[in-house]
Amino acid sequence: MPITEQLKNKIERFANLPTLPQVATRLIGMINNPLTSASDVAFIVGQDLSLSAKMLRLANSAFYGIPRSITSIGNAVVILGLKVINTMVLSLTVFDMFPEDKRSAALFNRKAFWIHSLSCGLIAKFLTTRIRKVVLFDPEEAFCAGLLHDIGKVVMEQYLHEEFHQALDYALLNRFPIFEAENSQLGYSHTDIAEWLTESWSLPAEIRLSLIHHHNPAGSIQSQDIITLIHLADWLCYETGMVIDGDYQPPQLQESCIKMLKLLPRDIDTVKEILPEELDKTSIFYNVAREKH
Ligand SMILES: [Fe+2]
Ligand SMILES: [Fe+2]
Numbered sequence: 001m002p003i004t005e006q007l008k009n010k011i012e013r014f015a016n017l018p019t020l021p022q023v024a025t026r027l028i029g030m031i032n033n034p035l036t037s038a039s040d041v042a043f044i045v046g047q048d049l050s051l052s053a054k055m056l057r058l059a060n061s062a063f064y065g066i067p068r069s070i071t072s073i074g075n076a077v078v079i080l081g082l083k084v085i086n087t088m089v090l091s092l093t094v095f096d097m098f099p100e101d102k103r104s105a106a107l108f109n110r111k112a113f114w115i116h117s118l119s120c121g122l123i124a125k126f127l128t129t130r131i132r133k134v135v136l137f138d139p140e141e142a143f144c145a146g147l148l149h150d151i152g153k154v155v156m157e158q159y160l161h162e163e164f165h166q167a168l169d170y171a172l173l174n175r176f177p178i179f180e181a182e183n184s185q186l187g188y189s190h191t192d193i194a195e196w197l198t199e200s201w202s203l204p205a206e207i208r209l210s211l212i213h214h215h216n217p218a219g220s221i222q223s224q225d226i227i228t229l230i231h232l233a234d235w236l237c238y239e240t241g242m243v244i245d246g247d248y249q250p251p252q253l254q255e256s257c258i259k260m261l262k263l264l265p266r267d268i269d270t271v272k273e274i275l276p277e278e279l280d281k282t283s284i285f286y287n288v289a290r291e292k293h
Contacts, residue, residue: 116244189215
């Protein structure tokens with residue numbers, strides 16, 4: 001359901017939505033400019049020392065598995081490429097925007113939330129390489145879309161705490177998927193919040209529309225492939241136990257999505273096989289992102 005002005009006003013009274021830090025916004029603006037050089041990126045990223053340090057740790061970790069050591073951001077851009085650097089900046093800054101909150105581990109575990117988000121990103125990135133049709137996005141965009149797909153939930157947890165917990169209680173009690181409980185109890189869901197949150201983030205449409213429509217891929221006429229992929233990756237997280245909390249009902253899978261993406265049943269089996277390794281990667285990413293400097 002599109003978020004209405006009335007609803008925006010209502011939520012605005014409670015929540016002051018955070019804006020994306022400048023370093024990420026500037027980098028998103030530069031990514032599609034063919035004149036952008038490694039030193040331009042190093043200059044922008046270098047202004048944030050904590051971010052640069054985390055990026056170097058991540059670049060040298062088993063998450064990327066690069067056999068040689070990466071000693072500077074300029075070096076990282078050359079070796080990993082601008083798209084990967086952009087993903088790192090976007091992911092690490094979003095982690096920073098939502099620090100740990102001890103209020104509500106019982107109903108919404110923040111660490112489990114990020115592991116679910118990272119898993120969804122990694123599954124989406126992997127499946128992108130298996131899609132047997134021409135698509136308009138690349139594995140890095142799929143990773144970002146997966147990582148950010150439920151970002152509205154963490155916003156609700158932090159800024160609309162009471163309402164969100166009312167919906168979570170309802171979901172547990174009535175065995176509803178969280179998305180449906182939010183809509184039935186509050187009249188809006190985390191996808192509406194994500195739409196509003198990212199209005200000024202200048203994210204590529206492919207990523208933003210995945211955040212808004214991942215529970216109903218048919219709801220968008222644009223970017224159907226990536227939205228469908230995130231819908232599938234989210235469901236696969238539930239299938240494989242990489243969920244915020246196993247007590248919540250999984251979202252309903254739209255069966256046609258595997259066919260629509262020209263994936264084969266063996267691709268889904270492979271996701272399940274590579275899962276232990278991918279789980280290690282999610283912890284590496286999480287630990288680096290949560291490091292204090
Ligand atoms: Fe969701
Ligand atoms: Fe999800």
